[in-house]
Amino acid sequence: MPAWSVIAPYWPNLLSGFWITVQLSFWTLLLATPIALAIALARETGPRWAALPLAILVNAVRLLPALIVLYFVFYGMPQFGIRLKPFAAASIGLVAMGAAYMSEDMRGAIAAVPKGQLSAAAALGLPRTHAIRRILLPQALPLMIPPYMTRAIIMVKGTSLASMVSVADLTAEATRASSITYQPYVFLLIAGGFYLALNGILALIQALAERHLRLSRRTAAA
Amino acid sequence: MSLDFSSIPTVVPALLKGAAVTLELTLAVLVLATPGGVLVALLRGAPSPALRGAVMGASWIFRGIPPLLLLFFAFFGLPLMGLTLPPLPAAILAMTVYMSFYFGEVFASGLASVPKGQWQAAAALGLPRHRVLLRIILPQTIPAALPPYISHATEILKGTALAAAVAVPELTSAAKKVFVVTFRPMEVLIVAAAIYAVLDAGLLILQMLGERWSARRRARS
Numbered sequence: 001m002p003a004w005s006v007i008a009p010y011w012p013n014l015l016s017g018f019w020i021t022v023q024l025s026f027w028t029l030l031l032a033t034p035i036a037l038a039i040a041l042a043r044e045t046g047p048r049w050a051a052l053p054l055a056i057l058v059n060a061v062r063l064l065p066a067l068i069v070l071y072f073v074f075y076g077m078p079q080f081g082i083r084l085k086p087f088a089a090a091s092i093g094l095v096a097m098g099a100a101y102m103s104e105d106m107r108g109a110i111a112a113v114p115k116g117q118l119s120a121a122a123a124l125g126l127p128r129t130h131a132i133r134r135i136l137l138p139q140a141l142p143l144m145i146p147p148y149m150t151r152a153i154i155m156v157k158g159t160s161l162a163s164m165v166s167v168a169d170l171t172a173e174a175t176r177a178s179s180i181t182y183q184p185y186v187f188l189l190i191a192g193g194f195y196l197a198l199n200g201i202l203a204l205i206q207a208l209a210e211r212h213l214r215l216s217r218r219t220a221a222a
Numbered sequence: 223m224s225l226d227f228s229s230i231p232t233v234v235p236a237l238l239k240g241a242a243v244t245l246e247l248t249l250a251v252l253v254l255a256t257p258g259g260v261l262v263a264l265l266r267g268a269p270s271p272a273l274r275g276a277v278m279g280a281s282w283i284f285r286g287i288p289p290l291l292l293l294f295f296a297f298f299g300l301p302l303m304g305l306t307l308p309p310l311p312a313a314i315l316a317m318t319v320y321m322s323f324y325f326g327e328v329f330a331s332g333l334a335s336v337p338k339g340q341w342q343a344a345a346a347l348g349l350p351r352h353r354v355l356l357r358i359i360l361p362q363t364i365p366a367a368l369p370p371y372i373s374h375a376t377e378i379l380k381g382t383a384l385a386a387a388v389a390v391p392e393l394t395s396a397a398k399k400v401f402v403v404t405f406r407p408m409e410v411l412i413v414a415a416a417i418y419a420v421l422d423a424g425l426l427i428l429q430m431l432g433e434r435w436s437a438r439r440r441a442r443s
Contacts, residue, residue: 063422064415065383067394072415075398075407153286160288164387175294184298192287192295199286 007186010177014187017173018194024087024159024169025198028094029152035095036102043103044110045118045132061100066161069093074165090162098155105151109143110136142213149206153199160195170194227409233400234413240396241417247313247382247392248421252375254318259325260360266330281323290384292316297388313385317378324374332367333359364436372429376422393417 039058043051061069070093077084084092113136121131163172174191178184265277284292296316300307307315336359344354386395397414401407 060419063419065380065394065418067383067386068397068411068415068418071394071398071407072411075401076411079406079408157286157288160290161384163290171288171290171294174291175298178294178298182302185295185302188291188295188299192283192291195288195291196283196286 006181006183007190010173010181010187013173013177014170014190014194017168017170017191020087020162020168021156021159021170021194022198024091024094024162024167025156027091028098028155028159031091031095032098032102032155035099036106039099039103040106040110041132044107045128045136058100058103061096062104066093066097066158067164069097070161070165086162086165086167090159090165090167093165094155094158094162097158098151101154102148102151105147106140106144108147109140112143113139142210145206145209145213149202149209153202156198156202157195225409225412226406229404229406230409230413233404233410236396236400237393237410237413237417240391240393240414241421243310243391243396244379244382244393244418245421247310247317247385247390248375248379250314251317251321251378251382254314255321255325255378258318258322259329262322262326263329263333264355266326267333277326281326284320284323285327289317289320289381290387292320293384293388309385309388309390313382313388313390317381317385321374321378321381324377325371328367328370328374329363331370332363335366336362361439364432365440368429368432368436372425372432376425379421379425380418 039054043054043058070090073084073093073096074086074089077089117135117139118128118131121135122128126135159169160171162169163175166172170191174187175184177187181187262277262281265273266281268274268277293313293316296307296312297309300312340358340362341354344358345351349358382392383394385392386398389395391399393414397410401410404410
């Protein structure tokens with residue numbers, strides 16, 4: 001193992017890269033989640049004119065490599081006069097990717113709630129938005145959490161692609177430090193450790209959320 | 223500014239050459255990671271708790287760090303340990319390791335879907351263990367494992383774009399090489415995206431054929 005003296009000069013860069021990765025993860029998750037939920041609800045409970053174009057859009061995005069989507073935003077958009085900073089371009093690309101995949105996960109959970117529930121709510125005279133909010137979603141939510149967290153971890157790992165459109169994230173800083181010092185495995189291992197820590201936190205949140213839902217369901221049943 | 227595809231015919235050969243490398247990389251990883259995944263799934267059920275724990279730890283690590291980092295590790299890190307690989311084999315190695323653990327999860331749940339009694343019944347009939355596995359157990363895991371298997375296979379296809387980062391001349395890096403010359407990224411990216419869509423469609427057709435084949439097999443037996 002090389003001395004701390006090799007790592008020390010690059011430690012602040014690694015930390016700032018890690019902070020960028022945390023920010024990218026935070027923003028992509030924060031923006032992708034409501035978009036994905038809206039898409040999933042529109043496709044499962046909305047009218048056909050909304051469901052069909054969304055289905056085509058989601059599947060088109062899901063067919064493409066994430067890197068190509070990032071290239072579209074970062075290299076392609078300037079052709080239409082939209083010039084974005086690397087961080088903004090990467091965020092938009094990652095949100096588009098994440099929302100498309102996440103909406104599929106959520107659709108599965110929504111479809112798992114028996115259709116009769118909404119019909120019964122309609123028969124009782126509940127307004128549709130009310131039925132979705134108070135009947136459908138509370139039942140779909142517990143089913144959503146495991147695939148949601150799996151997707152969140154995939155999205156956190158996916159932020160490493162931002163390094164390919166010149167965002168100075170953790171992966172970018174680690175590779176830069178490696179190519180200067182010729183000590184790749186040191187910096188790549190450190191970066192890997194940071195990513196594992198981030199994903200470990202997400203896994204912990206998942207466990208807590210699942211426990212919380214189990215508890216709240218038990219009190220609801222009692 | 224509008225799209226102008228007039229220069230595309232001149233760059234299509236370069237993109238198709240990239241697509242060939244993408245296909246080559248996808249198939250190589252698919253062929254190598256499939257038995258790798260079976261191995262991981264079997265080791266997860268190994269009798270030794272130390273071995274089981276080691277495999278699960280490795281699975282957690284390899285599925286927890288970005289594949290891009292693994293690629294850099296194979297390409298830049300391994301030479302320091304005395305193993306210098308050209309870009310394509312390095313990419314194949316990194317993606318095979320990564321996907322083996324994903325396939326391991328898929329096959330483990332496939333194996334779990336086969337009732338334990340099948341092992342015992344086959345053992346009672348005096349079949350050797352490896353034949354039980356190959357002829358009795360694995361064929362029964364196919365219906366449960368095939369859909370997630372193919373969806374991971376399309377992940378491999380899309381993941382090959384990462385190899386652009388370690389100078390493998392696959393489709394995405396071919397597209398970038400072209401559009402930094404033509405200055406019309408949008409058109410080139412649209413064509414590259416279309417090629418990816420065609421390759422994806424090929425895998426989906428394979429899934430449909432596979433599902434029909436396994437349904438027919440089950441109907442016959």
